Amino acid sequence: MQRPTNDAQLLMLLQADADAGLRAAMQAYAPLLKSICGRVLPHDPQDAEECMADAFVALWRHAAALAGGQVPLRAWLAVTARNAAINRYHRLCRTGTVPLDDGLAETLGELAEFDRTATDKEDAVGALVAAMAPPDRDIFLRRYYLLQPCREIAAALGMTENTVHVRLSRGRERLRRALTHQEATDHAKNL
Amino acid sequence: MPKTCDKDLLAALDALPLEEDAAPLAGDEFERVLARALAGVGAACPQTQQGGKPMKKKKLFAAALAAAAACLCLGAAAAGWLLSPREVAAQVGLDALAAAFDAPDAITVNETQTDAGYDITLLGLTTAENLSGYWSRSWGELTPGRTYAALAIRPSDGTPMGALDDPDNAFANEGLAVGPLIEGEAPIDCNPMMMHTAWHGTVVDGTYYMVVECDTVAPFADRTVYLMVQQGMFPNFSTYTLDAATGAIRTDPAATEGINVLFTLPLDAALADPAQAAALLEQWRAPA
Structure with missing residues (x-):
């Protein structure tokens, strides 16, 4: 072949x-x-x-x-x-064979937090991230699915590192609100 | 669960330009990763084992290719490259059970049902003594053997599942209820929760594997014995209907959101023992 x-x-x-x-x-x-x-x-x-x-x-x-x-x-x-x-x-x-990486631990902690919030069986976080508008979607995908450092994301997207941090922070808050709203809606449907 | 939104996310991820990742692997690094991947391909096929002796690296490389080719020729039997019941038992740390899955009376099933976006495969089953150390105070005088079944569950669209400590794993929190139901016995009165059932699970290459064990159901071999697989920590037995005329048990997968399927266990009818079956029913239904 x-x-x-x-x-x-x-x-x-x-x-x-x-x-x-x-x-x-x-x-x-x-x-x-x-x-x-x-x-x-x-x-x-x-x-x-x-x-x-x-x-x-x-x-x-x-x-x-x-x-x-x-x-x-x-x-x-x-x-x-x-x-x-x-x-x-x-x-x-x-097993203690690798030093805990603070930056990575923070990223993984944020990931776990999203998933804990998304108690619904659907992959709510994935759906909400996919539906984000650019450049926030690209920032989230790069950060949480490709695990790129904020410095690299900033360079790839032509923005400052601080802007990446701010957009991630605001995006996380929007996700939390969206997930909470979705939970409340689902709860109301089940009443 | 392999959902549309997963595909949406993967599509969005796929659309990302990642020019910065274009640097190829160095030659020796490429060959190391390739050799390890080929060894992994070879390890997926039992043909790479030669009398239990570890093979030298060069032999392993060649054997991996030969084994891969052999596996590719197995067709439907090997479709999907799932672990064998023996391998599943070894992966969950039940080495003694791994050998029991090789016993002459062990039964290979390899039946797959699809529900809620997952392929659920009953790989095989065997009956043996207590090999996992499970203990119940309610066994009393009767200490029956144990029936063990190995299963594989994976998203139908190939999306890999995360490890059990990964929040992405759909079964890490909500769990799965797996175990026997018996023809003629109402599921609410005779179900895995009463049969001293235990589960052992792991994720290998994105597929969730589990061994479920319970008091032996071989004495019921003159009846149809089912294996229920229902998503959720606390099974909903109201989804099952017992045909009063025939004793057959049915379930409607569409009645629940997650996985809800029934397999029929191909037990050897010669093992039926109505007296022991009655004793087991009495023990299972005795107040704790």
Whole structure:
């Protein structure tokens, strides 16, 4: 099979030839996954590599399901790698083999807070973030799903770091209000 | 739950320009990650095991490819690349149970039902002695064997699930109620909550795996024994209907928001023991 030129071909190749498919997937997406895993595990390059590899193994496992779905591969891999790296980070923290990163801990704490607020079974936070207007949506996605530092986000979006902080802070407050309103609405519907 | 909004979010994430992530991996780094990924692919197939001896790295690399090719040829049986019941037991830390899933009387099922956006697969079941150390004061004189079932649950659209300590995991907080129902017995009176049921779960590669164990249901093998899987910490038994004429139990998946399915356990009818079944029913229904 020829080198894949799109995700559909890549998923077909993965199912037909694991070696060639993984090589092609890594050529296309390893840089993105490396940057995500590296942000969570900056002091543990070996762990970051293992998380990347785990994400590609997961891609191979799910290739058939992904080929039949509408999920964008790049984003799926990014979230898979993020989750793998966060899980590894938590495990390393528990065993005391990695120093607690204050900045990352703050980010993960904010993530957990959103999810605790979103008690509904639906992924309310995800839906609200997806519905945000730019540039807030980009800022939130970069910060909480790609775990980019505010400095990098500011550089990518052409704004000051302080602006990124302010928009994140205001956005979090809007999300809280929206989630609280949604909870109240759902409660009223159930009365 | 794999919801539309998840796809919306992934689509928004996909649309982000990330030019700053364009630096390729160095050659040796690329090969290390690739070798590890291929080893992971090989580990998904039991063919990589050679008499339990660890393979040397070069052999592992070649074997990983061979195993991947072998798995790819298995077709529907291996579709989705789920762990085997033995592997699930090992992953949740029940090594003795892992061996029991290899016993001759262990039953491979691999039946998948889809509900509420999830694929729920009953991988297999086995009956054995108490292998997990579960203990109940209400067992009294009767200390029956245990029935163990291995299941896999994953979003139908391939979205990976987070680990159990990850708030993204739909089952981390609300849980799943899994266990047997028995033909002819009203679910409200005879259900997993009475059968000394315990659950062991983990997430591997974005798939939630669990082992459920309860007092043996093999003595009921002359009846239909079901396995209920219902989302939520506290199951709603009113969603099940018992046909008074036939004793059959049915559920309407659409009646609940989350997962609500019934599997039929393919028990060996030769194991039926009406006397022990009656004793078990009496014990399960005895006041605590």
